[in-house]
Amino acid sequence: MAKRLFAIVSLFLAFSASIRAQLDVQFSDFTALKSYYNPAVSGTEGILNVQAAYSMQMVGYDDAPATMYVGADLPIYFLSPRHGAGVSFLNDEIGIFKTTKISLQYAYNAKIGKKGRLAIGFLGGLLSETIDPSGLELEDNSDPAFPSSQMDGNTVDLGAGLYYYHPKMWLGISGQHLLAPTIEIGETNEMELSRMFYLMGGCNIKLKNSLLTLQPSFLVQSDLDTWREDVQCKMLYEYDGKKFYGGLGYSPNTSVTFLVGGYFHGIKLGYNYQMYTSGVGYINGSHELVLGYQADLDLFKKGRNRHKSVRWL
Numbered sequence: 001m002a003k004r005l006f007a008i009v010s011l012f013l014a015f016s017a018s019i020r021a022q023l024d025v026q027f028s029d030f031t032a033l034k035s036y037y038n039p040a041v042s043g044t045e046g047i048l049n050v051q052a053a054y055s056m057q058m059v060g061y062d063d064a065p066a067t068m069y070v071g072a073d074l075p076i077y078f079l080s081p082r083h084g085a086g087v088s089f090l091n092d093e094i095g096i097f098k099t100t101k102i103s104l105q106y107a108y109n110a111k112i113g114k115k116g117r118l119a120i121g122f123l124g125g126l127l128s129e130t131i132d133p134s135g136l137e138l139e140d141n142s143d144p145a146f147p148s149s150q151m152d153g154n155t156v157d158l159g160a161g162l163y164y165y166h167p168k169m170w171l172g173i174s175g176q177h178l179l180a181p182t183i184e185i186g187e188t189n190e191m192e193l194s195r196m197f198y199l200m201g202g203c204n205i206k207l208k209n210s211l212l213t214l215q216p217s218f219l220v221q222s223d224l225d226t227w228r229e230d231v232q233c234k235m236l237y238e239y240d241g242k243k244f245y246g247g248l249g250y251s252p253n254t255s256v257t258f259l260v261g262g263y264f265h266g267i268k269l270g271y272n273y274q275m276y277t278s279g280v281g282y283i284n285g286s287h288e289l290v291l292g293y294q295a296d297l298d299l300f301k302k303g304r305n306r307h308k309s310v311r312w313l
Contacts, residue, residue: 024176024196025067025092027053028249028257028272028288030219031232035073035086037198037219038174039105040121040163042073043084049073050293057274057286065094073105082109084119098130101157109163116166123159123176128152129183129191153185157193169203194223202232211239215247234259245270253278261290268292 027033033051035041050072058064073086086105091098103125112118131151161174177193184190202217215234220227234247242262249257255277261270274286 024221025055025069025090026221026228027055027067027069027290028274028286029053029232029259029270029290030200030230031202031215031217031234032268032270032290032292033069033071034163034170034172034200035071035105036069036088036090037176037200038121038161038163038172039086039103039123039159040107040109040119040161040172040174041165042086042105042107042119042121043075043081044107044109044117044119044163044165045294046075046081046296048293048295052291053288055286055288058284059287060284063095065092067092083107084109084121088125096131096133098132099127100130101125101127103157103159107163109165112164113166116164119163119165121161121163121174123157123161125157125159126154127157127181127183127193128154129185131185131189151186151189153183153189153191155181155183155193157181161198167204169201171201172198173200174198194225196221196223211237213238215245228254232257232259249274255285266294268294 027036030037033053035049035051052070053068055067056064057066068091069088071086071088073084075081076083076085084107086107088101088103088105090101093099103123105121105123107119107121109117109119129152133150157176158178159174159176160178161172163172164170174197176196176198178195180193180195182190182192198219198221200217200219202215205214205216207214213236215236217232219230219232222228228251230249230251232247232249234245236243236245242264244262245260247259249259251257255274257272257274259270259272261268268291270290272288272290274288275282276285
């Protein structure tokens, strides 16, 4: 039943003459993947920053969405620490659809006040869409309404953003698919991407117990027709070089998220479970693993490449 449901949805999308689609993926721990949403984040922390995430949504359903993301950014020291660059790869699969995106990012940041930095960033990427019907189980394989072979299409994708960073808070606004590009799939099908806009921010609140830091944050995303709001709060515990956190997230009318993880020698490992409060139900939620690594790689400092562990937001 579930498999047939996803096949029907996929086929409807694939063979509409013209489709409007928003392909951006929603990650549960959005604070760990800020450069995915906003290219201006690239290089602003002055370190090598590597992030990876794997998300399995609507677990329990056949052909449910599964997403892999890998990204890295760092300052470009041979120009000056004000310049940053990044690269990312996204692979998203649902039913007979497969979406891949490879992006390059550039950011320029300037000092604001004693500790703040303001950055402007740009993203250019290649986005491709594949429709592969090989896994479909049809009662009539000769039906001309359904594809008999794989179809592909691709387009150039652009994004931009602004990002303010301070040790005590951060705020960013960005846009993806700014040209609203259209992907031509095969000879008769096309998919138009909607522009997507993001507003996100957060802060660090040191509690009286010096070992604890409260980290509230928010994310608002919209294509100007529909909206989604997420709020999140983590509690970070630091002691003797060890860091652990737990937290909760909430999206009105959508889900509740549980987050847990830690930092070990510059490596972050986190697990998140998003429990849907409507639609598919509580037990068919989303599982997400997040892996990160940070290191100081400034080749122009003494004692360079010591891979010093740094604080994470």
